[in-house]
Structures are given as structure tokens and as C-alpha cells.
Amino acid sequence: MGQSASAHEYSSGGSSSSSTHHRSITANLSDAVSFTDGNDQIHPVIFGDNQDYTSEIPDECLALIFQSLSSGDRKRCSLVCRRWLLVEGQSRERLSLNAVADIYSQIPAIFSRFDSVTKLALRCDRKSSSIDDEALALISLRCRNLTRLKLRGCRQVTDLGMAFIAKNCKVLKKFSCGSCTFGAEGMNALLDHCSSLEELSVKRLRGVNDGVVAAPIGPGAAASSLKSICLKELYNGLSFGPLIIGSKNLKTLKLLRCLGDWDRILEAVADRGDSNLVEIHLERLQLSDIGLTAVSKCSQLEILHLVKALDCTNLGLVAVAEHCKLLRKLHIDGWRSNRIGDEGLIAIAKNSVNLQEFVLMGLNPSSVSMSAIASNCKKLERLALCGSETIGDAEISYIAKKCVALRKLCIKGCHVSDQGIEAFAWGCPNLVKIKVKKCREVTSEVADWLRARRRSLTVSLDVEETEVETVEVSASDAGEQEDGVEYPPSVIRVANAGGGGGAVDAGVPSSNHAGRSSGFKSRISFFGGRGLVACTFGRWLNGNGGSNTVS
Structure with missing residues (x-):
């Protein structure tokens, strides 16, 4: 595609391979070939009878074919001939432009060709000067049917440029901006005129950030239609309070790293008494149990992310658990503050029978709360346990035994060893993927063993590199079978070769993770009738499983 070709390749006297090539071209427009004549004119492929069979394809069908192609193929196909160029441009609904200042002179030509665009993204990097109000006004006049706009x-x-967008693009449904400099006036213009707006995402809005006190934003005419609001990294995010409180049909609210006391905003939403919120994300906010208790009054809540809110405790989480009975997804990052623990987690286990996804980060639950979650959350399909100092083999084994619906499991930075991972050879019958990361006592050997036991299970293991050690290994045995019985890796225990040899210990190690050695776990020595040879083990995990080399 896009390659130049001489005219004789398409003549009637071509070879059979050339004819086959012609048929393949007509079968798939994405493989179309064009050639350039001496006048630099682009022509479609012409067959031996000098007839262009693609001309019989209606424009509507041609447009549907273009829409099924990848972005690159679509661009190349548009260069085949003038008709394809025209049809491709008129059928394109999504367009992304490098919004530098120099693009101003090209705007009429661009939007004359792409006159049906409804989804537009304008991006400019930090080192370049972006389009200004005049250019944005010209774009708004050319794209009155925009439904999605991203800046x-x-x-x-x-604010002046935003006013043009608001007045000329009144059917906008989704608006997103990041690292822009307009302020409250421009945002209010958008909310006042775009009464069909459903999704609003604002990140690092410099105009709102400037100054100590920002003008209030909203509610505006869009408040009745808004379903999703996302505010991220705003100094004066509280200025959006009137919009949040006035949006009665709001389904999703995301407040991420925005300064200010958010308790009163959430209380005002809860006091309204008609909240339809289904999804709430709260990340690194000035938020206490007062705000979390207000969240608990959203009886339709199904998804809650509570990330690094240091003033939230068990009290607020218990309130959420007792009143939000429809919770399906719950993410909690306690940032190792130890303010959320067993009390809150047990309340979740008792009340959230519909829980399907549970992420625990920076928490230190005991075996009591973990067993309650495993026993009561029968619908749990996705579980992540990260950065916990109290989760060990006993807790993991209980999860393997009780979480029969579990499909995906992630364990990161916990005191788990091979013994805990081995439990999944028999437990969690619906498990399709397990990911273990930064668990020093989990070796690549158990990952290989687990893959062999459950071939349909994807095992992803990321451990720190271990030092190379030399141990004694029998030349007659691979080391995992004795008397016809296959032992799991944790059962095979051998003393370090430097300590004078050792013997196989078939006893299952204790589940007390505090007493386990943090050194190299898989030192193996087997004794056979053919003598001993030296075997050097390097790093077992290199992304594809373990390996050993006999020297």
C-alpha cells in the first residue's frame, strides 16, 4: 500500500502471480496498491481490461469498509484516488490534531475534507505554542456537530475561546481538558450552553488554580444531564462544589488529588437525599469519617475507591459497609497508616455479599478478617493483596480453599512463600490468572510446578534476583520425584551444599511466616546410586520460568 508500481505490472500480459496479486487487491481494500504516473497523479489499480471495478462500490459501502480498517490502512487507502480521498474524509468521525499555533492556516482545508467529525482531540506539547482563541473559534464554526471534545x-x-465552543457546539456530550489556562468563566459558559453534556473531566486547569479564591463553577444547564464528573490535581477544586451538588443525575464522581476540605461537599450531596451515585473515587483528599459517612448514604453505590485518605478509619468504613449493600468493587489503600483494620474489613465481609472485586493495599489485616472475607464474599472474582505485613501462607491457603469463584489474584509485597502458592494447585477451581510480585520467598520453581499442575492457569512471577550458589544434585534424578510420587517444591528441603550435604525432608513446613528463612529457598541435594555431580543454579526466574545448568 502506498508503494509506487510501474504500469506494466498491471497490463493484461502479466504473469499468473500478478493476476493472483490483482485478485487479492480487490478482496481487501486495506491491501490496495496505487501508482504514480509522470504527472505525480495517484491512480487506483486498473485490471487487464482497463476497468476500475472499485467504481461499482457505492460510496456508503466504501465508507463502511474504511471504518473497519486500522488508522494506518485508512490513511493509505485515502491516497489511492480522489474518490477514495473524498469518501474517507466524509466518513471520518474521529480526528486527533497536533494543536500547534501554525495549524491555524490549515484549519479550513482540514475541516473541509473532514466535515463529518464528531469526536475531536486537540493536543499540544509543552515545548510548543498551542492554538489560540481565534483558531478554536474557527474550529467551532466548522464542527458544530461535535459530541466529544478533548483539549x-x-x-x-x-475564557473567550471556551465561549465560542460553548455557543457553537451545543450538542457536546463529553468534554475533557488538561493543562489548559482558561478559568471559571470559560467553564461556566460551557455548562450554561451545552445542556446535553454528560461527562466532564478536568485536570490541572491552570485558570481555576490561579488565585486564592476561585469563582464558583456551576451548576448551569448541564447539571441536569451530567452523569460523570472527574476532577484531578486542582488547587481550587472546591469551586466545582455547586456543580457537584447541583448534578442530581450524577452516576460517577472522581476526586483525585484535589486540595480542600471535601467533607462538606460530600455531606451536601448526601443531604440532598436523592443521590444516584453508583461509582465514587476518592484519592489523596482532605477527607475524614464525616465524608465517608456521607458517602454511605448513597444507597445505590456499587464501586468505591478509597485511596490514601489518612483521616478515614474503621468507623467510616463500617458505615459504608452497613448502608451500601450493592457494593461490587472496593479498593482501599490505607497507606500503612493502620487506621483501617479488622473492624472495617469484617464489616465489609458481613455486609458486602455482592462483592466481586476487592483490592487491599497498605493494610495489615489479621487472619480473622481475611477468613471472614474468604468465607462470606462468595461472588469474589478478583482479589489483590499488596504491601501487607500480616498476610502470609496461612491466609493465602485459606483464600485458596474458600474463594471458589475467584478468577484473578494478585499478591505483591507480602510475606508469602512457596507453600502458600502451592495451595492454588487444588484450590480456586475457576482461577485463570495469578500474579506474584516482590514476594522474596516465592521461587520460580513453584511457578513452574503450578503451571504443570494447572495448564490453563496463567502464572506471572516477578521476584528479586538471587545469588548463584553451588549445590549437590543426583545425576540420575531431576529432583521432584521419589518412589513415583511428585512432591511440591516446598516439601523438598535440603541443606546447603557447603554444610556437608543433606537429605530430603518430606515434612510440610510451618505456616508461620515469621520464622521462615529469607535466604535462597531452593537448595536441593538428592542422593542416588550413580554418584554426585555439581550443579550450579543461577537466577531461576528470567521471565519464562526457571533454568538450571549442569557443570
Whole structure:
């Protein structure tokens, strides 16, 4: 595609291979070939009878074919002939432009060709000067049917440019901006005129951030239609309070790293008494149990992310558990503050019978709360345990035994060893993927063993590199079978070769993770009738499983 070709390749006297090539071209437009004549004119493929069979394809069908192609193939196909160029442009609904200042002179030509665009993204990097109000006004006049608009790094756009967008693109349904410089006036213009707006995402809005006190934003005419609001990294995010409180049909609210006391905003939403919120994300906010208790009044809540809110405790989490009975997804990052523990987690286990996804980060639950979660959350399909100092083999084994619906499991930075991972050879019958990361006592050997036991299970293991050690190994045995019985890796225990040899210990190690050695776990020595040879083990995990080399 896009390659130049001489005219004789398409003549009637071509070879059979050439004819086959012609048929393949007509079968798939993405494989179309064009050639350039002496006048630099692009022509479609012509067959031996000098007839262009693609001309019989209606424009509507041709447009549908273009829509099924990848972005690259679509661009190349548009260069085949003038008709394809025209049809491709008129059928394109999504367009992304490098919104630098120099693009202004090209805007009429661009949107004359792409006159049906409904989804537009304008991006500019930090080192370049972006389009200004005049360019944005020209775009808004050319794209009155826009339903989605994304602005990234358009620092030369002010409130005036946003006013043009608001007045000319009144059917907008989704608006997103990041690292822009317009302020409250431009945002209010958008909310006042775009009464069909459903999704609003604002990140690092410099105009709102400037100054100590920002003008209030919203509610505006869009408040009745808004279903999703996402605010991220705003100094004056509280200025969006009137919009949040006034959006009665809001389904999703995401507040991420925005300064200010958010308790009163959430209380105002809860006091309204008609909240339809289904999804709430709260990350690194000034938020206490007061705000979390307000969240608990959202009886329709199904998804809650509570990330690094240091003033939230068991009290707030218990309130959420007792009142939000429809919770399906719950993410908690306690940031190792130890303010959320067994009390809150047991309340979740008792009340959240519909829980399907549970992520615990920076928490130190005991075996009591973990067993309650495993026993009561029968619908749990996805579980992540990260950065916990109290989760060990006993807790993991209980999860393997009780979480029969579990499909995906992630364990990161916990005191888990091979013994805990071995439990999944028999437990969690619906498990399709297990990921273990930064668990020093889990070796690649158990990952290989688990893959062999459950071939349909994807095992992803990421451990720190271990030192190379030399141990004694029998030349007659691979080391995992004795008397016809296959032992799991944790059962095979051998003393270090430097300590004078050792013997196989078939006893299952204790589940007390505090007493386990943190050194190299898989030192193996087997005795056979053919003598001993030296075997050097390097790093077992290299991304594809373990390996050993006999020297």
C-alpha cells in the first residue's frame, strides 16, 4: 500500500502471480496498491481490461469498509484516488490534531475534507505554542456537530475561546481538558450552553488554580444531564462544589488529588437525599469519617475507591459497609497508616455479599478478617493483596480453599512463600490468572510446578534476583520425584551444599511466616546410586520460568 508500481505490472500480459496479486487487491481494500504516473497523479489499480471495478462500490459501502480498517490502512487507502480521498474524509468521525499555533492556516482545508467529525482531540506539547482563541473559534464554526471534545496543553486558549465552543457546539456530550489556562468563566459558559453534556473531566486547569479564591463553577444547564464528573490535581477544586451538588443525575464522581476540605461537599450531596451515585473515587483528599459517612448514604453505590485518605478509619468504613449493600468493587489503600483494620474489613465481609472485586493495599489485616472475607464474599472474582505485613501462607491457603469463584489474584509485597502458592494447585477451581510480585520467598520453581499442575492457569512471577550458589544434585534424578510420587517444591528441603550435604525432608513446613528463612529457598541435594555431580543454579526466574545448568 502506498508503494509506487510501474504500469506494466498491471497490463493484461502479466504473469499468473500478478493476476493472483490483482485478485487479492480487490478482496481487501486495506491491501490496495496505487501508482504514480509522470504527472505525480495517484491512480487506483486498473485490471487487464482497463476497468476500475472499485467504481461499482457505492460510496456508503466504501465508507463502511474504511471504518473497519486500522488508522494506518485508512490513511493509505485515502491516497489511492480522489474518490477514495473524498469518501474517507466524509466518513471520518474521529480526528486527533497536533494543536500547534501554525495549524491555524490549515484549519479550513482540514475541516473541509473532514466535515463529518464528531469526536475531536486537540493536543499540544509543552515545548510548543498551542492554538489560540481565534483558531478554536474557527474550529467551532466548522464542527458544530461535535459530541466529544478533548483539549490537552492548549495554554493559549482563554475564557473567550471556551465561549465560542460553548455557543457553537451545543450538542457536546463529553468534554475533557488538561493543562489548559482558561478559568471559571470559560467553564461556566460551557455548562450554561451545552445542556446535553454528560461527562466532564478536568485536570490541572491552570485558570481555576490561579488565585486564592476561585469563582464558583456551576451548576448551569448541564447539571441536569451530567452523569460523570472527574476532577484531578486542582488547587481550587472546591469551586466545582455547586456543580457537584447541583448534578442530581450524577452516576460517577472522581476526586483525585484535589486540595480542600471535601467533607462538606460530600455531606451536601448526601443531604440532598436523592443521590444516584453508583461509582465514587476518592484519592489523596482532605477527607475524614464525616465524608465517608456521607458517602454511605448513597444507597445505590456499587464501586468505591478509597485511596490514601489518612483521616478515614474503621468507623467510616463500617458505615459504608452497613448502608451500601450493592457494593461490587472496593479498593482501599490505607497507606500503612493502620487506621483501617479488622473492624472495617469484617464489616465489609458481613455486609458486602455482592462483592466481586476487592483490592487491599497498605493494610495489615489479621487472619480473622481475611477468613471472614474468604468465607462470606462468595461472588469474589478478583482479589489483590499488596504491601501487607500480616498476610502470609496461612491466609493465602485459606483464600485458596474458600474463594471458589475467584478468577484473578494478585499478591505483591507480602510475606508469602512457596507453600502458600502451592495451595492454588487444588484450590480456586475457576482461577485463570495469578500474579506474584516482590514476594522474596516465592521461587520460580513453584511457578513452574503450578503451571504443570494447572495448564490453563496463567502464572506471572516477578521476584528479586538471587545469588548463584553451588549445590549437590543426583545425576540420575531431576529432583521432584521419589518412589513415583511428585512432591511440591516446598516439601523438598535440603541443606546447603557447603554444610556437608543433606537429605530430603518430606515434612510440610510451618505456616508461620515469621520464622521462615529469607535466604535462597531452593537448595536441593538428592542422593542416588550413580554418584554426585555439581550443579550450579543461577537466577531461576528470567521471565519464562526457571533454568538450571549442569557443570
